[in-house]
Amino acid sequence: MNELRALLRETLLNLRGRNSSILATLLMVSLSFVVFDTFLVITWNIREILRSEQENVGIEMFLTDSLDERSARALADVVSGMDGVRSVYFVSSAEAEALFRAEMPERSDLLDLLGDGYGLPASLQVSLQPGWESEERISTLAGTLSRLEGVGDVVWGEDYLPGLNRVVGALQKLDIFAGAVLVLSISLMVANTMRLSVSRRSLTVEILGICGASDWFLRAPFLLEGILTGFTGSAGGLLLTAVASALMQAGVGHDFLPGRWVSGVLLLGAVTGFIGSWIGLRSAIPRPRRQERKT
Amino acid sequence: MNELRALLRETLLNLRGRNSSILATLLMVSLSFVVFDTFLVITWNIREILRSEQENVGIEMFLTDSLDERSARALADVVSGMDGVRSVYFVSSAEAEALFRAEMPERSDLLDLLGDGYGLPASLQVSLQPGWESEERISTLAGTLSRLEGVGDVVWGEDYLPGLNRVVGALQKLDIFAGAVLVLSISLMVANTMRLSVSRRSLTVEILGICGASDWFLRAPFLLEGILTGFTGSAGGLLLTAVASALMQAGVGHDFLPGRWVSGVLLLGAVTGFIGSWIGLRSAIPRPRRQERKT
Amino acid sequence: MSDALVKFTGVARSYSDWPAVEGIDFEVRSGEFVVLSGPSGAGKTTILRLVWMGDLPTAGRVEVCGCSSDRLRPGDVAGTRRRIGIVFQDFRLLPDRTVFDNVALPLIVSGSSPAQVRKRVFSLLAEMELSHRRASFPHELSGGEQQRVAVARALVAHPEIVLADEPTGNLDPESSRLVVDLLLGIVRGGTAVMMATHDPRQVPPESARFLFLERGRLVNPAEWPEAR
Amino acid sequence: MSDALVKFTGVARSYSDWPAVEGIDFEVRSGEFVVLSGPSGAGKTTILRLVWMGDLPTAGRVEVCGCSSDRLRPGDVAGTRRRIGIVFQDFRLLPDRTVFDNVALPLIVSGSSPAQVRKRVFSLLAEMELSHRRASFPHELSGGEQQRVAVARALVAHPEIVLADEPTGNLDPESSRLVVDLLLGIVRGGTAVMMATHDPRQVPPESARFLFLERGRLVNPAEWPEAR
């Protein structure tokens, strides 16, 4: 009990009177985390956009005029039972025309030129199950579909899907790379900040050791300080980022981080603070040696 | 001469034997700059993309069938003389059909349905001078153009231009904001790192002062060290970023920073290092006072 | 194991092959006052440092409070130091703590209750004539006052052995007598004291055992030029 | 302005309204050996600190080498300190520089050439019997060796005044005599010396002027109980 109280007191004494340097350290850690958090927010939002983009990937089956609506719907049922197909939506000739006008108003004069006699072809819009966006699987499926009775052209974005997939892949690689760089640099920054501030107080560690403090008593206040610094710093960083995110919301609509990521960032802060003071203490705690000390 | 040599020697002595802490500081500064440089690279590339995107903004004037090619070209000359118009390009009916087939191959069956008799309308593609992308100016110009003889529909991307402009504006705001945050945090980080490492050596400063060192002699080695640290750190950061950029090139094509920006970053490094050691020295240099010192 | 608190057996401590002390054999028992004397650089501080395990011997064996330099287990060093009180030649006070906090360190480190700490520290500060300075920081004290604080810190936790390295080096004759009397008092209470000094005349010869060092070796008092 | 090197006129220095020294008037001229004596906490270090402008008086005026505490211009403090050599009670050596570099500091700071520095430092280290230790770092030295390094640093730049605070506090009688003789030698060379000590018997009475301090005030030697 007394030991625990003494430890907490040591921790407080370590902090006392160093307000400006504590603030500086916290600011530093917070700002590091602002950078990291901003990166996470951007990553999260890009992911969301890409996910919805990939969900839109699908196959468009144009039907021949010979197929009436009834057989078309029967065909839709057949297709929707196939592997990799999530849902099938029937677009009649009339709906196709309405869609075309809505999507491309500047080309709608084309339809006027066609007159009432000619309609756009009806189609089945096939959406895919997750994981079926790969070029290979789609084109196989499209081949199968095109061999079905009453099916004309089968279109599946062969001109933009490879590009999209390449961009998604590159972004994921970039993201992992940048994330690794950031986690590493945040950890190093927090660790070095702690290291510098521990080594400023190596005299305290030395004298406490001389007075018979156990290893644990020497380390605990600094480790506790490191954890607190890392945690508070990452919390401060999250707060700053949240405020900036809210201010930005009007200009660029986006989501803030989900709760799980926020907890992860707080944990990362505490862990890096802990590691930092641990590394700092390694050089600050003197041990008796048989060889002379190098200073 | 002797003084200068002594100063350089002091600077070297300050550095000697602190290899690990110097490396730590340099790493910290470099990593801060990697983050900053990455931000700059992204900013630079987004800017380039937006610039070329805005250059594509233009007006499409569909011509009535009554206008033959000759009068169409005459009309183009008139339009190209108008305020805000950079160039005018005539697209004949045949070219329009070719373009349509190229742009939207999955809809090219539409043209087949139309048959040979019906052609797509000819048009004038009007590109604008820089600064004329604003909604207001474009719509005024479009109004004027639509009132010309032989002109049918006038289309100018009224459905996507306001969105693009909003995105560009938001990105610019975000960019300035993020840039400011980053410059501030980089400066604070470098300054704090220097501050911590100067305050570790306040004893050296005190003893040199006691031996009669002038203020200048006390400060110079630390300021020099700060400038060197900041400069080397930012150079290291640029190097790391350039390597990462080259590795990324295959996945996401982009440009590295232009030379002017690179020099700016190096300067920023030196300046923040200088400011950091200056701030650090402020608290480390003792002065005689009439009031007792607070430690 | 003998009942000696401190036992040196053939101890040497070299720095880069140059021996600071060599061939040292001696014992200290409870209630003994041992005065280590010798010229500057003879090895007095080195021997004390070996006792409090600030250093390990390069040859021979040091045993302190039942703990041997041959086989140190984790925690041994801290445990031994809690049974030792040390006054350093250069004081080693914590610059950012008050006199009270500095003196209280050994008690706090070993987990005494705040009430115990207060009682013991106040009474010791009074004895050392430092009560009025208890809220001062070390840099606000004169050299002699700092030295008295260092002595108080060494005595506060009722140690079994007190090591004192020139505890009177910065004191005027009157304060020196105060410190020596204090040490003699605790010796009478059964505590062992090892005091390094270049001026053995401060200690009454009848109440102490004198060890003379020269160039890192213990010499016969008869060979010691300034021995009384 | 008089031709005194150091002149105190009604000087007081208080800390939180509590005067460490008060009503101090004295002068020191070239070639004088002034011994400041008095019990621990009397104010000896405070007076020396006022001389080297480590502190400013809260009342009265301190003049040193023609520079007055009343109107200090930027650079005055550094300029004055170059004409003063100081030995501190706690040595204040740079822990990360060798003995040679520590002793050379005052020369380097004032822009001497490397050849001059080497010549002067080597000869002084030889005189102080420290030549064999010139590549050591302070923590590798005994307390007495550190003190001799501090004395060498104070003398190296041929100062006009040398301030020495307990320069023999950590020395055995023989080394003490060496240091006092060294100071007497430079006094004969025309340098002024102010030495604070709790043991004025170290200095031959005929070669020095004695100032006795008690509770921050100069007292008449006749009132000083331990005065010879």
Ligand SMILES: Nc1ncnc2c1ncn2[C@@H]1O[C@H](COP(=O)(O)OP(=O)(O)OP(=O)(O)O)[C@@H](O)[C@H]1O
């Ligand atoms: N860490 C070290 N590295 C190298 N040499 C050392 C070290 N510690 C001590 N020495 C040397 O060992 C010798 C004995 O030193 P020690 O400090 O024990 O002397 P001392 O008897 O305490 O002297 P003093 O009375 O001057 O304090 C000295 O010559 C010193 O220079």
Ligand SMILES: Nc1ncnc2c1ncn2[C@@H]1O[C@H](COP(=O)(O)OP(=O)(O)OP(=O)(O)O)[C@@H](O)[C@H]1O
């Ligand atoms: N910065 C300070 N703040 C508060 N009090 C101080 C400060 N410096 C000195 N004092 C007090 O002023 C008094 C005189 O101190 P000073 O160091 O001059 O004594 P001294 O004569 O050198 O004693 P010693 O022989 O013990 O070194 C002491 O009581 C000391 O506590």
Ligand SMILES: [Mg+2]
């Ligand atoms: Mg010693």
Ligand SMILES: [Mg+2]
């Ligand atoms: Mg003093």
